[in-house]
Amino acid sequence: MMTMSGGVLSVLKLKSINDLKKIDFGTSVPKHSLLLLYWFANTVDLDSNNVIWLTFNPNLEDYGSHYYGNYEGMLNPLPEGYRYYTVGNLYEDTTEELPSYVRNPPREYRGRNMDRIIFRVQEQKARQTALQRIDQVYITQHYEHQGTYNPNYTYQITANLLRQIREFSVGGNQLLHLRNHFGSNANDLDLRHIRNIWGDLACLGLLLFIVIQEKYSSIQQTGKQQPKQKTRAENNKQENNKQENNKQPDNSNRPDNGNRPEITRRVENNNRPENPRRVENSISYGGASLDAPQNPSEPSEPLVDNPELFSCLFCFALICFVFYILTAF
Template sequence: MSESYLMGFLVLFLSILRTESTNGILNSIDDLKKIPFGKSVPKHSLALLHWFANTIEIDNNDLIELTFEPRHGDYGTHRYRNSDGVLDPLPPGQQYYTLGNNNGNSLPSYVTGQRNHLLGREEFNRARIIFSLLGQDTIDQVFITQHYHASQGLGTVYDPVHTYRISINLLRELRVFSLDQNQQSELSEIGTNFGSAIDSDELSSIRNKFGQLACVGLLLFIVITERNLPCRPNRARETKRPPKQNVGEPRRPPKRNNGTSATPYISLNIPENDYNYRQLDQVRHNDQCCPTACKICVGIIITIIIIAITIITIITYKSRT
């Protein structure tokens, strides 16, 4: 009996060690702040994820539809056979695809690193997006991942520790940062809705640096820069919800891109029952500085407790034998 308890504790311990791995699901912008962008994860992973979220279509039934053809290699998309076992096996008939390779495709320059002065110096062409298809055009799962750093000498396999599943709720939040939103008043409202304490001078600096990509700069500021600044009170307020779409109202069909880099028009008509609004309707009373450090502390405490229980179990078992 004691051996079974010991085995159970070991399994629990191993599961805790994997909390930041492939099993992690990112549900919101706040979850993105926990990812070490600019450190062990390149910042252009965030740029690639922004592009993807603003290129696919999401209907009111939470179906994610492609606007390009992966089987034809649009944007450098190709089959991912999961031979290294980073992701769970798919049911028969479903396939994984991967995209993000900067070589010889039509991804926009802010993703490929051709405008790398916007993201700083880092190793480009490591970020990848993996998605699975339910049918010809419908996406089931979306993941953000990366190749190991070249200095690690592990080849072109994906890093499972920095592979995260992206929820449809996070994709909707990223679509709010569409390229259509570039006026300072619009950017200020987006920042406020996501609890950012960005001021007018910082917004002006972002617009001067990023130009038409100011929405991308704002996303980088909220997820990366602001996370590392001293704690400042959030400015979240209740957002105005758009009217619900009528059931009989025709839905705009997804646009087809044949490898072009133009980003389709992004509608901000987010359904009222979306997770985004449930999150934003709650006034954040506590600053969320250093969320990763807090999580590490909790993990250490839990690990110490598990080790202590395991030691006690072993001693008890040996004393009875």
């Protein structure tokens, strides 16, 4: 992965095996890249100062290596006295061939001859046979039909990562030590399976297991746990809703609609004295009380509904009666 910063190309550095786990091997990056990188880490020399020394001659095309001109500008321009080389083409005719686990790996790790390693070498002028110093290493992808490299899937490999990979070059009897040292979750059954598949290269098989299979198995386990967590959350939500519903008053304890206060006019009408005539006219049919038909000529309500008006009329009638008595006698 490359970015531009201040006019200088910046490539993502992989400093440890944990960084290797972040790469999408098998999807965007061929798994075969790990086999090629394993071979390279165990072919070059690495001293105690983390200086990488070249042990083969790319000018003679050892292992199919050759000069890389960086014509597309994928990497930064070379300083004086440095050269880029590339290695990894499985179809190059050379006297020094890549090992069989790189040329003919198990089917799961076969690629399409796309993965490459590019390394930058500081040229030595003193002796031609002297070891040359490597100061930069990259893994990348090459498109044969285009003759170009893919900058989006180009990563720089540090000396520390090469040193960690070299630890997997020991015999198969060190699987338990490597598993514990790198915190792998491979169980005894996994280790037995790795030995059966890879034989003397069981440590390489463990490296592939740690970088690729452990990563995808953890992703699958996480994906399987997601629905369980969601279901548990939904269950908790339903349980909380049940508790809230239990706290709400029961519908049976709600006040009856008949007890609700009515509007003022209806209350006043309920307080009026009942019409005795209407009560007397009430007839019972089979235990059910029904109102008998009233005489249309008779008013169903009192003629005077206002007490003050009734008092005035009564007083007026009384005065008229007294006046009549006085004039009569």
